[in-house]
Amino acid sequence: MAKMTMVEAINMAHAWEMAHDPSVVVLGEDVGTNGGVFRATVGLQQRFGKARVQDTPLAEGLIAGTAIGMAAQGLKPVAEIQFMGFIYPALDQIASHMARLRNRTRGRLTCPVVLRMPHGGGIHAPEHHSESLEALLCHHPGLKVVCPSSPARAYGLLLAAIRDPDPVMFLEPVRLYRFAKQEVPDEGQALPLGCCFVLREGSDLTIVTWGAMTVDSLKAAEQVAADGVSCEVIDAGTLAPIDFDTILDSVIKTGRLLIVHEAPRTCGLGAEIAATVSEQALYDLLSPIRRVAGYDTIMPLYRLEHDYIPGVARIADAIRATLAE
């Protein structure tokens, strides 16, 4: 079995589902001839034709809104927003319609759309190309939000997202697109949405993270392991609805929680996780919950982006500080 990158696994998931479900269609800017700016849809138009892989005009609101009309007609659109920083024009459609169509029609019309978008920074991209806006989406009832952290999980979760009967925002960490190769069996096997993935088992402290920060969190866990600290690292995987059962079980076991995300700290998803764990497991905690997050600043241009993105050192320090409480 060939090893592949995350972006190749995403491409493979598209191809599997398009081959097995004729209602799956792909649309977005540059997704056809060009195969997407990250090549996530490369070859799909050649293989499945121009009717099923549609290049759209350059208008994110149109892409999201068009997908709604297509979905209500029984298609399963998988639409690409070129970068998450460009999602703002599409938010009206996502929040006002995509998230609400099932509810406002009492289930008469539904919206099985996948909106894919590169998430986060770290690849020396221009302004507005490196945002982590998952909290914006998680705040909207009716949406599901997914963020894979490996080629295999990207493949399995994208299949699940396409098969899901409700709109799924699929956040693809750009730093991981070509970060590591992994064997991914192309067998059409979906992974469950709404389930965390325990990437490393441990007993002293639980790290909850997602997307590209899983890599740094695992490295930090490895680093402190040398000092005899045992970290459990949980990849949230699905950010909405988030699997609090797994998180709470882990925190009750370890007694300590560190949340790591790239998005700004204030009103980030980490705050929600911390609040819920406080409500439900405060007396199991041995030390205060900590967050390692992006600063509450504008994502800087790329010369400073690695100063913005929390790195292994910040995570490792936070682990040690939590253990020292």
Place this chain on the structure above:
Amino acid sequence: MSGHTIVAHFEIPYRACLDADGAPLGPLPAWTEDGELLRRMYRMMVRARTFDTKAVNLQRTGKLGTYPSCLGHEATHVGVGAAMHSDDVLFTVYREIGTKFWRGVELLDILLYWGGDERGTVYQRAAQDFPFCVPIGSQMPHAAGAALAMQIRDQRRCAVAFIGDGGTSQGAFYEAINFAGVKALPLVCVIVNNRWAISVPVAAQTAAATLAQKAVAAGIPAVQIDGNDLLVVREVVGAAVERARSGGGPTVIEALTYRLSDHTTSDDATRYRSADEVAEARRLEPIARTRNFLQARGLWNEAEEQALKAASTEEVEAAVKQYLATPKQSTDAMFDYLYAQLTPALRAQRELARRYAALSH
């Protein structure tokens, strides 16, 4: 001057079949020989107005929420409905009850919706039509998407979208018609130019001479029509629908009408427009004009008019009675339609809502 040529030019035709009194301006389309169809359309206009009057009264007496009257738009709304095929899909703003009624949406549905109950969007017939769209202009990409789905599946159908004069200032309007032009989508867009977007007149929305010409930039054929002329609405929209369904691409139609009512029951139009202007517009309103036309053709008489009014009133009163007797949804209704499957967190919140709902009863 050398190097100066005209690279593009355009004309926007204006079309009408009837004059202000309902007299034909010239030879009429062949389909107007179908007297029963004309009578049906007229009856639906009266039905819409009867409902509309009642709905405003219900709001005034605290029995309905904020309601946007369709007074004066009946010819455009019913004409569009009558131009569509049942398997086409309709995307409205929030005023087009005449079109919805034509397509089989129940009076009760409209009352429930404006009465604060989502069950008013569960259309038994017209099951693919979208519900009212409150965020202005945002319905347009949905219509383009439905049209794209029809095109991908090679279906002989079309999407019909309404938008208001104010709506044409929204980016979503241009994005959708632009896309429809690029892909030659089976989309018919009807701009209902009723001259006022709440207090803002068309002259403050755009410097363009017509709203129809906005379609020129999208490469789409455009026409302006008398929106108070039932015959021309059905004729021009019908031709556009047939063209779209047969692969001929999109059309934008600007229907000139006038909002004779306040914007909604929360509005007071006397703050921004003169009584003279409204009186002049009322002279051109569509129902009397259509009745004049039918009477002159021998298709309608006073006895039928009285019978229709009585029947419409009776029908509306029956729907109102049913609406007022409909109990509100349980609090579960807030949770049960968010996703195909309830999430664990929502299940807990649903329990909480049940508990407090029980306490308040």
